Amino acid sequence: MMSFTPAPEFTTRPTLTGRFGMSASTHWLATASAQSVLEQGGNAFDAVVAGAFVLHVVEPHLNGPGGDMVGIFATAGGAPTVLMGQGPAPAGASAAAYRELGLELVPGAGALAAAIPGAVDAWLLLLRDHGTWELPEVLQFAIGYARHGHPVLDRVTATIEKMREHFEDHWPSSAALWGSYDGTMPELAGTYERLAASSGSSRVKRIDAARMQWSEGFVAQAIDDFVRVPHRHSDGHDYAGVLTARDLAGFSASFESPVTIDFRGHTIAKSAAWGQGPALLQMLAILDGFGDIDPSTPLGAHTILEVEKLALADRDAWFGDTGDVPLETLLSGTYVSGRRLLVGDRASRELRPGSIAGRTPFRPPLTTGTSGMGEPTVSRQGVTRGDTCHIDVIDRWGNIVSATPSGGWLQSSPAIPGLGFCLGTRLQMTWLQDGAPATLTPGRRPRTTLTPTLVLREGRAVTALGSPGGDQQDTWQLLYLLRTIVGGYTPQQAIDAPAYHTTSFPDSFWPRQWEPGGAVVEDRLGATVIDSLESRGHVVTRAGDWALGRLSAVGTDDRGMLWSAANARGNQGYAAGR
Template sequence: MSFTTRPTLRGTFGMVSSTHWLASQSAMGVLERGGNAFDAAVAAGFVLHVVEPHLNGPGGEVPAIIATNYDTTPRVLCGQGPAPQGATIAHYRDLGLDLVPGAGPLAATVPGAVDAWLLLLRDHGSWRLRDVLEPAIGYAVAGHPIVPRITDTVASVEALFTEHWPTSAALWLKDGKPPQPNSVFANPTYATTLQRLVTEAESGGGDREAEIERARRTWRAGFVAEAIDKFSRKPHQDSSGSEHAGLITGHDLATWSASWESPLTLDWNGYTIAKTRPWGQGPVLLQSLAILAALGAPEALDISSERGIHFVTEVLKLAMADREAWYGDSEPTPIDTMLSHAYARQRSALVGALAAGDLRPGAPDGRNPRLTQAYASRLHTAWEFAGTTGEPTVSSSGVTRGDTCHVDIVDRWGNMISATPSGGWLQSSPTIPELGFPLGSRAQMFWLDEGLPSSLAPRRRPRTTLSPTLVMQGDNAVLACGTPGGDQQDQWQLLFLLRYLTGDHSLQEAIDAPAFHTNSFPSSFWPRQMEPRSLVVEDRLGDEVISRLERRGHLVRRSGPWSLGRLCAVARDPETGILSAGANPRGMQGYAAGR
């Protein structure tokens, strides 16, 4: 048996795993009071806005994948807002920019998280809006003990807030100082926003669905949209070093809504893995599994060995290269071909004995791949995310800046959800003073080259890194998992699935096992750099394994023993009905709850 930091939780009533214990326990409280997994997920999502504001917020986004006990087909909830109508490549180029800034109003897409959570509640929940928002409103009004990482994040942007973003300084700097770790922090302005949303939702009477629809209209076309429209037009300094106004208007909010769509799936090892479509990076996980299967090398699945780590790393590079050339929210992507056995065999033939350093996208259906013209300038032998720009994700050294949230839930009826909320970080854009939260910065994932699948265009979704996972076995949902981590999300999930779905590890063992990832592709976050042949590892892989990887040409960077990944997972055994959950100890915030 492998080492674990804590037991895998097991029970039959309900299980929750999230990146913050307050969200996990809030969701568990909903299950205890008769709510289903989707009621609990919405409650947890709004609590995460309050207790992890450096990792997500109401101005951000959330994709999710669900399976219900009355429908055997998984569904994707798309809460990723698009670029504003005024967001054209010409506009950014006219400002002298060759990349979308990583922070500031100009980097914002239409906020998608709140409308998506409300759509989930309307269509699959059972509770009224007031009930599911009660925990978040309570923490926003009375406060919550602020985790040290929030303090560290605020301290890192203190000068920016003081000199350029006064509305953020007013919220986060008390007497000119960041809040003390573990001190009680409240956000009464955001509490008022949520309370007003409830009041307006209930003003017209009717059933719960009618209330939720009024709340959605209020958010997209009422006082929230009006405040966003007004504030977005004010110039603020962004990561380009200049002041620019944002582009989001009330019309942008009013004319977009969250939606449901079918997932992409891959049959692997007796399971069906469900992911988002190529407007997100989720198919990277599916492609990686398909290429590993095509290798026909059982040792490739042993990721405790130098040979297995090398195989998996090289496969991930190939999948990420395809992401760069083919994924996006534009013309149809040849994704069916890219998930085919024939294509996987072609790609597997490129896996050699030594570490590859260049991007090698494939040519599905004979189509020639095209990469951004900025590709050459993205090459660096070593790099770090600097300052406050971009998603505060994991740097190439493995240092965690924070990044995203995740929540997985399964209830006693077999309903299951995997959701990855992100964006709208406290450091992504100035706080909107009337609302108590900032906009997001997901537009930085667009390229300013014409004609790419991920080129910027009005009303187009950015190719997000957010990547929840749901696993089916026949007609049964058996696993929901995910992790924060930007470009590393599907890399760390691949390791988890290889360990768990082969039957060698329990949930907690698979989460705790040593992790690694590569940065040998352009980052999705400003300034969009890459590190060829990089391999970031936890030291627990061992000196001998690490030395052998270096002899294969990998540029290995040790990141410490417990530094990579923040995985969450819940599972259900369809034969016994036993539910289980595990949560990541790294970061000291993730916890599972259940019985």
């Protein structure tokens, strides 16, 4: 096997180490809140839930209570478990019903794109079953920031400014909520205070009472009342939403078993194929048969980009909430070996899903365009694209959790009066063509891009990591795993190292475009590698020196020392611990 490019001695900040507990996230206030919980005796699950609700307040352009989340965790000495907070399509959301409205795609903004909100119920389930704190204690951080204010990110105010005209013309409830935004969110604070005040004879019953208030009480009723009003969607037309209180009452978050593969002495655990997680597993399995998989060499970068295309093509062809995804075949040695043979010397500009005996792969409609780079983009016409948050925590007892919350961005759909948040848009990841594994179907989860990762060694969870970035989440995590597991980089070195990803696949976000042969790279990758990629036929977009990925990670080493690391891009993500 070829040796890796040496890791740079310089890093933007150190990999933190200690024995008490570690937190890392995409916003310093969420990290600090989670770490505060650990300092006060809470465990990793208390801490991650506290930090997650803070993310709703401090990154409202990237996530909100009306969105969704996927987590993966292990209790001390326990097996990896997926926390499923991805709500399915409402009863009234079907491909046929949307086609009758004249739609060819699920809109990227507006209540027709809303799945049943799953994030809040998932966080409360995790707190109930694995945390130790009462709900008011956990929510105090988010309530405090929402009630009294917090330092506002420039990106939040920029998003509001870009949406201001749209809000005023089409979404008056959002204009009222964000028109004079000063860092406080009193309506959201009130919503959380009402949930925190839920009563019961035990801690479990009090948390379940809050879950009931969400799914069947004042939250569900306010959502039901509001979405009946037609409002502007991203295609320029007005529609009423189809989500109902009955839909919310019928959903519960859950715990699931992960999908895993072994790679170079480690076990990588992801959610099942209702998410995109197994695509990362396939990338690793294909790459395991190549000699040069160093992300920093010309051949290694080319090989990685080509493998990403193959795995993401299989994702779109086969993944979905159908119960019939041929995942065992897609990750099998025979299938993976065949896919490996498709990697040539030139960049492919085709969408090449694999064939499985007796089954025809779904081929999504292809519209050429420029795919996004993971960060939110907003136009003055209300065409919106959001991003995501991430948080990781490990405590002194060995509990470890990685979670990626998203959706319900302030630019997703009109704000719901009295609640202080809006609905998510995850249904835009479904198709309106019949016969696809991700066809819009009532009761089925959209194939989400949310995809945190847990790494195990000899059966023990040693790393939790993830990143915002839509479709690119797993491509950036892939680089981290290669550099740490194979290349010997420290966590912070791997996070800081130059990133890149393919855009040669249909974007999961409306309007579902793709760029054949596209590759987005950070300039720090270097002229030698970038020129080589272009000479091989990659359509390269230079993103700047520090532009791609917002990874964070926590873990433990062979000595039992805890560590954490976070991304410096955007001057926003931080790690903490001792």
